[in-house]
Amino acid sequence: MKTIMIHEMPDHVGETVRIGAWLSNKRSSGKIAFLQLRDGSGFVQGVVVKEVVGEEVFSKAKSLHQESSLYVTAEVTEDERSSFGVELQVKDVEIINDAVDYPITPKEHGTEFLMDHRHLWLRSRKQHAVMKIRDEIIRSTYEFFHMNGFVKIDPPILTGSSPEGTTELFHTKYFDEDAYLSQSGQLYMEAAAMALGKVFSFGPTFRAEKSKTRRHLIEFWMIEPEMAFVQHEESLEIQEQYVSHIVQSVLQNCPLELERLGRDLSKLEKIQAPFPRITYDDAIKFLHEKGFDDIEWGDDFGAPHETAIAENFDMPVFITHYPKDIKSFYMQPHPDRDDVVLCADLIAPEGYGEIIGGSERIYDYELMKQRIQDHNLDEAAYEWYLDLCKYGAVPHSGFGLGLERTVAWISGVEHVRETIPFPRLLNRLYP
Numbered sequence: 001m002k003t004i005m006i007h008e009m010p011d012h013v014g015e016t017v018r019i020g021a022w023l024s025n026k027r028s029s030g031k032i033a034f035l036q037l038r039d040g041s042g043f044v045q046g047v048v049v050k051e052v053v054g055e056e057v058f059s060k061a062k063s064l065h066q067e068s069s070l071y072v073t074a075e076v077t078e079d080e081r082s083s084f085g086v087e088l089q090v091k092d093v094e095i096i097n098d099a100v101d102y103p104i105t106p107k108e109h110g111t112e113f114l115m116d117h118r119h120l121w122l123r124s125r126k127q128h129a130v131m132k133i134r135d136e137i138i139r140s141t142y143e144f145f146h147m148n149g150f151v152k153i154d155p156p157i158l159t160g161s162s163p164e165g166t167t168e169l170f171h172t173k174y175f176d177e178d179a180y181l182s183q184s185g186q187l188y189m190e191a192a193a194m195a196l197g198k199v200f201s202f203g204p205t206f207r208a209e210k211s212k213t214r215r216h217l218i219e220f221w222m223i224e225p226e227m228a229f230v231q232h233e234e235s236l237e238i239q240e241q242y243v244s245h246i247v248q249s250v251l252q253n254c255p256l257e258l259e260r261l262g263r264d265l266s267k268l269e270k271i272q273a274p275f276p277r278i279t280y281d282d283a284i285k286f287l288h289e290k291g292f293d294d295i296e297w298g299d300d301f302g303a304p305h306e307t308a309i310a311e312n313f314d315m316p317v318f319i320t321h322y323p324k325d326i327k328s329f330y331m332q333p334h335p336d337r338d339d340v341v342l343c344a345d346l347i348a349p350e351g352y353g354e355i356i357g358g359s360e361r362i363y364d365y366e367l368m369k370q371r372i373q374d375h376n377l378d379e380a381a382y383e384w385y386l387d388l389c390k391y392g393a394v395p396h397s398g399f400g401l402g403l404e405r406t407v408a409w410i411s412g413v414e415h416v417r418e419t420i421p422f423p424r425l426l427n428r429l430y431p
Contacts, residue, residue, distance in 0.1 A: 001013050001072065007041035007103035007107055009086045012076045016091065022123070023068045025106060026061075029338065033061045035090070038070065042256075043125065045079070046072055046088040053091060061093050065364035066105065067123065068340060070098040083256050118422055119431045121342065128416055133250055133411045138202070140249035141223055144242050145200045145205070151224060153192040153199045155185030161381040181206040184225050185328075187385050190272045190361060193226040193396055194388055200225040212426055214415040215303065219424040226398035232342040232419045235317060235397035238355055239346060240273035243316060244399075247271040250410050263412040270314060271421040277318040280340065283309055294303075307351045316355070320344040327373040331397075332360040358399025365389040 009014045016199055021037040028034070031050040034090070036043065050058040074088035114121045142152070145318070158172070158179045166187045169180040185201045192199040200312050202288070210217060211299035215248045225241045225242075227235065247268055250258070258265060278286070283305075285296050290308055301309075310317060321340040324333060331341035343359035373380055379386075417423040422431065 002229055005041040006037070006039050006044045006084065008086075008116075009044065009076050009084055011050070012394045013086060013198050014076065016073065016075050018071060018073050019088075020071055020096075020286055021070070023064050023066060024125070024334055025066060026064060028062055029038065031058075033058065035061060035064070035072075036122070038128070039086070040128075042084055044088060045082065048090040048093070052089070053093075057090075059395050061090070064093075064095070065099050065102060067099040067102040069099070069122075070094060071096065072380050078394045080234055082427060083259075094221070099426055101153070101300050115417070115423075115428060116430070121199065122421060125260055127418065128163060129254075129260040130407065131421065132257045132412060133254050134403070134407045134419060136250050136254050137246050137407060137410065140246045140253075141200075141242075142201065143249070144245045145198075145320050146226065148198070148238075149191075150200045151196045153189060153196070153201055154203060155182065155188035155192075155201050155203065155224075157182050168207050170206050170208050183398060184222065186226070186400065186424045187223050189226040190385075190396065191388055191397060193228045193398070194392065194394070197229075198225070209353065210426055213303065214417075215262055215405060215408075217416055217420065217423055217425065219354065220416075220420065221403040222400050223403065224398065225398045226361075226396065228396045229395050230397045231395050231396060232344075233401060234361065235319075236344055237273070237276070239344075239358060239399055240275045240316070241319075242355070243275075243346070243406075244273045246406070247410060258411070261413070263410075268410065271316070275318055275346070276313050276317050277320055277344075278309065278354075279320050279323060279362065280322045280367055285320050286312070290386055297326065299305050303353055306347050310351065310353075313317045316349060318344045329375040329377065330359075330368070332362050333367075348405070348409040350403060350409065350412075354402075355397050355405045355409065356401045358397065360397045363389055363393040365393065 001016060004012060019039055021039045023035055029081050033048040035045050035046040035048060048058060048061040071093040071094040072089045072090055076086050077089055078085060079087040103117055114173045158174060159182050160179060169183055172179050183205055185203060189199055189201055204219055205221050205222045251268055271331060287295055287305055287308060292305060295305060321334060323339055323341055324341045327341050327343055331343050334340045334342055341359060345354045346356035347353060348355045368386060372379055390429040404419040405415040408416050413419060417425060
């Protein structure tokens, strides 16, 4: 007898198989019990008929508690109502572990309770769907960059300086030196791009930002490409192609998960490059026309401002050419204006905010040195970075995509805490 997983069942219709599974729920009607089974690859219903299996097996099935683990021997039969098109006609049940008093019941639970039991909450259908979509975004990310000639590079997590300053960094001691948990691998990726041309990283980043909004995490994952000989406009084209690719990959490969989450597929189906663009200058004018009198030229956008701009489009929208004083030191100045830089933020539709920040990078040695001084950064700590401008400097660009915000947008969940297996929030380091 073959042991298989649930997602393989459509290939075994008419066969008797064995699966290892957990009981997500059950109901019974007289002499028939219906077991909702899951094994990580999917969910399937097992039908237990007393006349078929006998009193002992039927009583065993009816006595199972939610999330008990078991081996099930059953015949795979077709069922149009099932998401996989099949169900199981159970012949035998072998209990591995009877999960008595499982804490997460089918009733409603508060968010804090569910977060305290995140290690168990992951088993739910909704969380299972979100994690599968996250995995598909990661898979299609590697696919996109490898198809386009990028090389995967891993920057360090412990750093001696910060690309954005040190106000939101986690400090630690590195033997007798100060060190910080990385908030971005960008500077190291620029060095890698000078060696390998087009590179990308995918790894954890940390922000010691005391924020409680639905868009923020303390620890999150970033995809950060850097590209030699690529300037601002070409970088925007690569960004919109990349985002289009991952959205279409999720639509193609995660239809059951999107359905389970109740996602409006029509909103995702239209996500195709090119994306609309609006300059920072025009965005300020637009916000003033919409009654946002709290923002002036030179201010950064908050969540309400980004949402208002995004609502004017049904696609992700680039906001380009921000004032240099509110952006990072390494951004290339606009060739015709000294007050803005060649950068863009990509704002997701439906109120999910910024998912990408990117720019063309400075490659002139004297200008980079001056910008480091203007930002009161320790020049000695950036000596290696200045070397990139001194030895074989070329125009180059890069960007960073926040994985969790992107998962939230594509899957349609409200809060980023549901888009990472074990979220780290302002007041949460457990479990």
